Amino acid sequence: LKAGKTIPKDIQQEILARVEQFNQQELQLEIRYVAKCKGMFLYLHRADFGGRPQPIARLKFTGTINAWDFVIYKYSHDDYDPEETMFPGTEHLDGTIEGAMRCGLEAYSV
Secondary structure, eight states: OOTTOOOOHHHHHHHHHHHHHHHHHHSOTTEEEEEEEETTEEEEEEEETTOOOEEEEEEEOOSSTTOOEEEEEETTTTEEOTTOOOSTTGGGOSSSHHHHHHHHHHHTOO
16 A cells, blocks of 8 residues: 555445444444544544544554554543553454454543
């Protein structure tokens, strides 16, 4: 995958479907993930109890839907930190979007 590429439209549609399915099957009604694609990145935000969606993680597209590179959002730095690897939920990181969302639920518990 060349630099500057974007996530293909069909993959973007699958991302949205998978995030919505996760929201419906695994979360309470007041909590939901919101996915935004920008360039090669998928930004996962989570809205808790009707609040504005807050950043949780950034995933980098590696060319396949089930092999994302995960970076956690660090509120102390107001940025995504690729050096940060010690946080709750890392056992869920398996390259999938669902694994990233499960990790986010532990890293930033509700």
